[in-house]
Amino acid sequence: MPTRSLNSSPESVPADVFAPSREASKEITVRFSNAGGEEKAPEKVNIREVARQAGVSVATVSMVLNASPRISRSTHIKVQRMIDKMGYRPNRLAQSLSGRYTQVVAVMLPPLRHAFADAYFGEILSGIADRAGKLGHKLLIEQAKPQFVKEGKHLELYERRFVDGVLCLGFNEKHSFLSDFAARRYPMILVDNRFGDNLLDYVHCDYRLGAQQAMNCLLQLGHRNIGMVYAAPESPTARDVVETYTARLVEAGISPSEKWLVDGCFTDEGGAEAARVLLTRDPEISALLCGNDKMALGAIRYLTTHGHRVPDDVSVVGFDDIQHLAYANPSLTTVHLPLYELGVLACEKLVERIRGKVEHVAEVLPTHLVLRESTGMMRTLRS
Amino acid sequence: MPTRSLNSSPESVPADVFAPSREASKEITVRFSNAGGEEKAPEKVNIREVARQAGVSVATVSMVLNASPRISRSTHIKVQRMIDKMGYRPNRLAQSLSGRYTQVVAVMLPPLRHAFADAYFGEILSGIADRAGKLGHKLLIEQAKPQFVKEGKHLELYERRFVDGVLCLGFNEKHSFLSDFAARRYPMILVDNRFGDNLLDYVHCDYRLGAQQAMNCLLQLGHRNIGMVYAAPESPTARDVVETYTARLVEAGISPSEKWLVDGCFTDEGGAEAARVLLTRDPEISALLCGNDKMALGAIRYLTTHGHRVPDDVSVVGFDDIQHLAYANPSLTTVHLPLYELGVLACEKLVERIRGKVEHVAEVLPTHLVLRESTGMMRTLRS
DNA sequence: CGACATTGGTAAACTGTTTTAACAACGGCT
DNA sequence: AGCCGTTGTTAAAACAGTTTACCAATGTCG
Secondary structure, eight states, X not given: OOOTTTTSSOSXXXXXXXXXXXXXXXXXXSOOSSOSSSOOOOOOOOHHHHHHHHTSOHHHHHHHHTTOTTSOHHXXXXXXXXXXXXXXOOOHHHHHHHSSOOOEEEEEEOOOTTGGGOHHHHHHHHHHHHHHHHTTOEEEEEEOOHHHHHTTHHHHHHHTTSOSEEEEESOOXXXXXXXXXXXXTOOEEEESOOOTTOOSOEEEEOHXXXXXXXXXXXXXXXXXXXXXXXXXXXXXXXXXXXXXXXXXXHHTTOOXXXXXXXXXXXXXXXXXXXXXXXXXXXXXXXXXXXXXXXHHHHHHHHHHTTTOOTTTTOEEEEEEOOTTOTTSSSOOEEEEOOXXXXXXXXXXXXXXXXXXXXXXXXXXXXXXXXXXXXXXXXXXXXX | OOOTTSSOOSSOSSGGGSSOOTTOSTTOOSOOXXXXXXXXXXXXXXXXXXXXXXXXXXXXXXXXXXXXXXXXXXXXXXXXXXXXXXXXXXXXXXXXXXXXXXXXXXXXXXXXXXXXXXXXXXXXXXXXHHHHHHTTOEEEEEEOOHHHHHTTXXXXXXXXXXXXXXXXXXXXXXXXXXXXXXXXXXXXXXXXXXXXXXXXXXXXXXXXXXXXXXXXXXXXXXXXXXXXXXXXXXXXXXXXXXXXXXXXXXXXXXXXXXXXXXXXXXXXXXXXXXXXXXXXXXXXXXXXXXXXXXXXXXHHHHHHTTTOOTTTTOEEEEXXXXXXXXXXXXXXXXEEOOHHHHHHHHHHHHHHHHTTOOSOOEEEEOOEEEOOXXXXXXXXXXX
């Protein structure tokens, strides 16, 4: 139950009472770094002040900050010492305003209610954050709510100089607004998907390879009636999985059937429902390939609570390898997607783009299968 | 107008033909918004340009942007029309540099490898993001790696004007650097914890209430030998749980025992190990209270794979109510923490703080128990 | 010894906004 | 007619950096 004061004062909070004049302390000559006993907020010191105290020009201080080779060793030391003494930190708003870069990149997430609570996104984000930090970039996160896009806020991100570039997670071809970035030459990289037209830069996991690995596993275990719980047919990478699934069946001499395919909407409820539908349509099904771990979990949940043992009666394979599901019961055999590494790569490529590299980005990272308990040999084949 | 020609000093004439000087296109009078067929990046237009085209001063345009009442209706319309026509978007670096606020808040996460992939943080983040969006603030995320803190980067966040304030998730009293913020009067709010000295602003869930609810449940089901898998004893809220657990036992006439307490480190492995230790120390234990869902899951995992049925032999209660664990098997009875709402509240309070409100922030949100399958009546009491 | 480079540093222009003090034009009042 | 008070607008001064064109003092060479 939403408690007190939560939804009070929606949009506006009272403006501040005391308006601190900009005049402030222009005349102060001696600075107190941490003279007094307890730490205090350092009085705001700017580059001009540092220059004055060090007896050099503003330009010189700037050049020291940026390690320009035009500054002599002695001057550098003198100025640096003053910088440290005064506890001076350059204002990055001024730096970015004057310079070319903001040193910030945005991460756009889809408008799902629990986008941040999602292990899939989290893993990618983790990689992005680590890389961004190493490259000296900050991270801005944004959810692409319909309203947000309608008002063109996604472009404002760049045009108003919030960020230098954008990483987009969890989108697909239906989200046509993403083309806006490319149309305007704003650096943007699609993460773990691609657009059919291939005009947008992207990095994604090798879903074909992953599907292949999963199908090989199931086929080798003797399964022939294999159902598939897919999702998001508007997503090229999701289609990769379905196509590979079908192709592998054909290669194995099995004729794929429409009735083996059900959409599970990427949710656990969807996975459960899909399992129900599949097993009802064809009770002979002995294995399920699921488009992500959540659906796989839902499917297992349905199966075990409706008289089908996993893996004894039905084997289940997922996709993602999200954390702490190794601890599900039974633990899940799944295709491991290198999501962390994908995040690292995406960030890396984006920064290259920002710095002026022009090549089209189109990278694909390999997957591998993690064998756990939810898969087993086809019943009839066991001795 | 002292525009160009300022720096066309006496002699230099053709010098800057090839140099892409900052002068750029001062003379362009007609703007192409989206005349041509395909969309193009709008040529960068600034407030001066708009003012010129609209035939007013820069100050007037600024006041139109900020809806100042001092601008007449007719002027407002005239200028607004030009703004739209030229596709002008104010540069927020300049705005923030000039003004008092950056309109950005930071979210600091602990340096865990998978901090972003964590459902607990994700849920809070979700609330923060929604609220921040509505309040017109952007979100910067940062991981407080040891290196980061050692270099004082957490203070730079504020001092270099990256953000107006900071929200800290997942920290405890051991993280003393958080006091730096308060010492310097930088707006900061501790989320879902508090410091013992109560000097720092905080919002957190009512862990005492939660523990009470969980214990009531277990006691009512007839359990008397109740083990506890705790974690992070340096965290006041985590201590709340242990203390309440102990107090409730005493109230129920049961003398708490040291051997019923094991640290599970907030991880699933830790939970599994803790369950093993507890059941070994005292096989009579018929219920486990776990400090979070992850540990509860680990415990269940251990129990079910070692001959203990859940809930038939041992009941398990968790803390958090993280998503899609309703689909664990058996599904988990747990204390629901209003994490989303907590995020909303934290963001709200932080922005109030930023805007000048000075009251100490200390809010506590109520929890409730979610009954699912992992708890059952004490064996010996069942008919 | 004078012409010419090189080195190290500086003044001033530039980034794009907000805000303040001043002011012109106008109406109402004595 | 002279004075005062609004109203609406503006010029200019902040905000805090980077960059560029230029300059003075050396060093090198013929």
